[in-house]
Amino acid sequence: MAYSTGSQAEEFDVLILGSGEAGKYLSWTLGGDGKRVALVERRYIGGSCPNIACLPSKNIVHSAKVAWYAQRLNEFGMNLPSPGIDMTVVRDRKRAMVNGLVDVHNKRFAANHVEFICGEGVFVGPRMLSVELQAGGSRLLTAKTIIVNTGSRATVPDIPGLRAAQPMTHVEELELDTLPEHLLVIGAGYVGLEFAQAMARFGSRVTVVDRNERLLPREDEDVSATLGHLLGGEGIRFLLGSTLESVSGRSGETVEARIRSAAGEEVVKATHILAAAGRAPNTEGIGLDKAGIHLNANGHIRVDASLRTTADGVYAVGDSAGSPYFTHVAYDDYRIVYRTLKGESRVTTGRQLPYTLFTDPELAHVGLREDDAKRQGTSYRLAKLPMAAVLRTRTLGETEGFFKALIGDDDRILGFTALGASAGELLAPVQLAMSAGLPYTALRDLIVTHPTLTEGLVYLFSAVPGK
Ligand SMILES: Cc1cc2nc3c(=O)[nH]c(=O)nc-3n(C[C@H](O)[C@H](O)[C@H](O)COP(=O)(O)OP(=O)(O)OC[C@H]3O[C@@H](n4cnc5c(N)ncnc54)[C@H](O)[C@@H]3O)c2cc1C
Numbered sequence: 001m002a003y004s005t006g007s008q009a010e011e012f013d014v015l016i017l018g019s020g021e022a023g024k025y026l027s028w029t030l031g032g033d034g035k036r037v038a039l040v041e042r043r044y045i046g047g048s049c050p051n052i053a054c055l056p057s058k059n060i061v062h063s064a065k066v067a068w069y070a071q072r073l074n075e076f077g078m079n080l081p082s083p084g085i086d087m088t089v090v091r092d093r094k095r096a097m098v099n100g101l102v103d104v105h106n107k108r109f110a111a112n113h114v115e116f117i118c119g120e121g122v123f124v125g126p127r128m129l130s131v132e133l134q135a136g137g138s139r140l141l142t143a144k145t146i147i148v149n150t151g152s153r154a155t156v157p158d159i160p161g162l163r164a165a166q167p168m169t170h171v172e173e174l175e176l177d178t179l180p181e182h183l184l185v186i187g188a189g190y191v192g193l194e195f196a197q198a199m200a201r202f203g204s205r206v207t208v209v210d211r212n213e214r215l216l217p218r219e220d221e222d223v224s225a226t227l228g229h230l231l232g233g234e235g236i237r238f239l240l241g242s243t244l245e246s247v248s249g250r251s252g253e254t255v256e257a258r259i260r261s262a263a264g265e266e267v268v269k270a271t272h273i274l275a276a277a278g279r280a281p282n283t284e285g286i287g288l289d290k291a292g293i294h295l296n297a298n299g300h301i302r303v304d305a306s307l308r309t310t311a312d313g314v315y316a317v318g319d320s321a322g323s324p325y326f327t328h329v330a331y332d333d334y335r336i337v338y339r340t341l342k343g344e345s346r347v348t349t350g351r352q353l354p355y356t357l358f359t360d361p362e363l364a365h366v367g368l369r370e371d372d373a374k375r376q377g378t379s380y381r382l383a384k385l386p387m388a389a390v391l392r393t394r395t396l397g398e399t400e401g402f403f404k405a406l407i408g409d410d411d412r413i414l415g416f417t418a419l420g421a422s423a424g425e426l427l428a429p430v431q432l433a434m435s436a437g438l439p440y441t442a443l444r445d446l447i448v449t450h451p452t453l454t455e456g457l458v459y460l461f462s463a464v465p466g467k
């Protein structure tokens with residue numbers, strides 16, 4: 001259906017642009033509450049996380065862990081020849097999971113009477129969206145409440161020859177059906193490190209280039225150094241403090257990358273390139289200016305602590321609103337907007353920000369870091385233990401890493417970091433103690449089943465020095 005500016009817009013109670021984490025939960029909950037909800041999505045049913053980001057990447061990371069076990073079969077008493085890798089099977093396992101997730105999403109949209117509109121949405125005026133339908137034609141939609149949830153995309157740095165080389169982003173990497181002989185990863189951040197290790201475990205030669213002098217420079221130095229040592233030990237080559245000056249060739253065939261570091265210049269010859277150099281919000285070209293929705297200096301939608309934009313009745317959530325780029329944070333955005341719409345109060349200010357990097361071992365963190373505490377002059381007591389002290393890690397043969405906690409003068413936990421097997425699973429009990437304002441002794445004095453990894457928290461908090 002074509003429309004002109006004079007066309008009558010279809011009216012909903014709530015309109016959501018983009019089916020990412022917060023948007024989809026808002027649609028399900030508000031639809032379930034009896035509101036007339038429409039959700040506009042151009043490609044990924046349920047957003048990036050289940051389709052092209054968190055879940056498929058962790059699926060591949062897990063396949064890589066199995067490949068890594070397979071390389072250690074003798075250690076576990078299995079005298080089998082080292083098996084080969086078939087990337088089509090790895091990809092198909094991931095695809096099957098994604099298809100199942102999409103199915104779950106579709107059923108939930110239907111169950112909550114959400115009108116799911118497949119198409120590209122653009123604001124054409126205040127609270128007025130035009131949707132170019134995938135099936136052809138367009139629709140003009142309006143609502144009293146609109147939620148913008150357009151997410152972010154991988155950026156490809158402006159380096160001579162890089163775009164022409166058609167590097168993979170995470171989207172293409174997740175669809176690989178052959179094993180790269182030599183993968184050059186640009187960026188040693190979350191995406192770069194998780195994929196670098198997975199591909200190395202499948203059998204690729206992997207080189208990672210990053211302009212930072214050390215891995216994950218916001219993390220404590222002991223964390224960066226240990227992670228770098230462990231990943232380096234698996235054969236990944238890191239070129240840190242390095243500048244990628246130019247690229248020639250084409251990813252998937254052969255590429256040559258000219259890289260400069262303090263040690264001089266070298267040319268890395270690889271077969272594939274993965275651009276993992278950061279992300280940019282999807283906030284351009286969607287008519288935000290026409291709707292009175294302002295951006296801040298880094299291109300995110302400007303929001304207040306309840307995620308209200310500068311336009312009346314319009315909220316923004318997730319990556320496009322500049323919330324830290326994690327699905328669990330986007331989920332909290334959903335809770336904030338839902339409660340705000342109900343007239344309750346829940347804000348982004350001061351919320352906890354836990355995260356887990358899914359390398360193996362994992363890196364999990366919440367609260368204050370030790371290097372930051374030193375810089376700020378915050379007084380703390382440090383408890384630090386090697387993961388090998390958690391006896392469960394010895395049964396697994398995965399004793400690498402350490403964990404540590406910073407304790408304040410009032411015995412509360414200021415920060416917690418774990419670099420070790422399944423470290424992400426250790427965060428929640430510590431977060432609970434922190435958010436409830438409990439002293440560290442609450443965890444120290446628990447009876448925790450033996451032998452579990454969580455039992456390590458008892459050992460860690462027993463190692464807090466006296467005042
Ligand atoms: C490889 C990778 C792995 C990750 N792993 C993790 C992890 O393990 N844990 C974690 O917490 N975070 C992880 N993240 C980050 C996480 O994926 C994002 O922070 C999260 O998905 C952001 O959700 P969102 O709702 O803001 O955006 P999205 O999920 O991207 O949703 C936005 C949706 O809007 C649609 N859209 C955009 N513009 C329009 C338009 N004009 N019209 C219609 N539709 C539109 C898009 O198609 C998309 O479906 C990972 C990211 C990547 C890239």
Ligand SMILES: NC(=O)c1ccc[n+]([C@@H]2O[C@H](COP(=O)([O-])OP(=O)(O)OC[C@H]3O[C@@H](n4cnc5c(N)ncnc54)[C@H](O)[C@@H]3O)[C@@H](O)[C@H]2O)c1
Binds near residue numbers: 190192209276
């Ligand atoms: N496990 C998780 O929760 C998870 C996993 C993947 C992604 N994410 C989220 O997605 C975000 C984006 O991930 P990402 O890895 O794309 O970005 P990132 O910001 O984490 O890392 C990008 C890296 O690329 C480097 N870089 C940028 N330009 C470069 C250049 N020209 N040459 C060399 N190095 C360059 C940066 O120094 C940085 O280390 C993350 O910050 C995170 O919030 C989370």
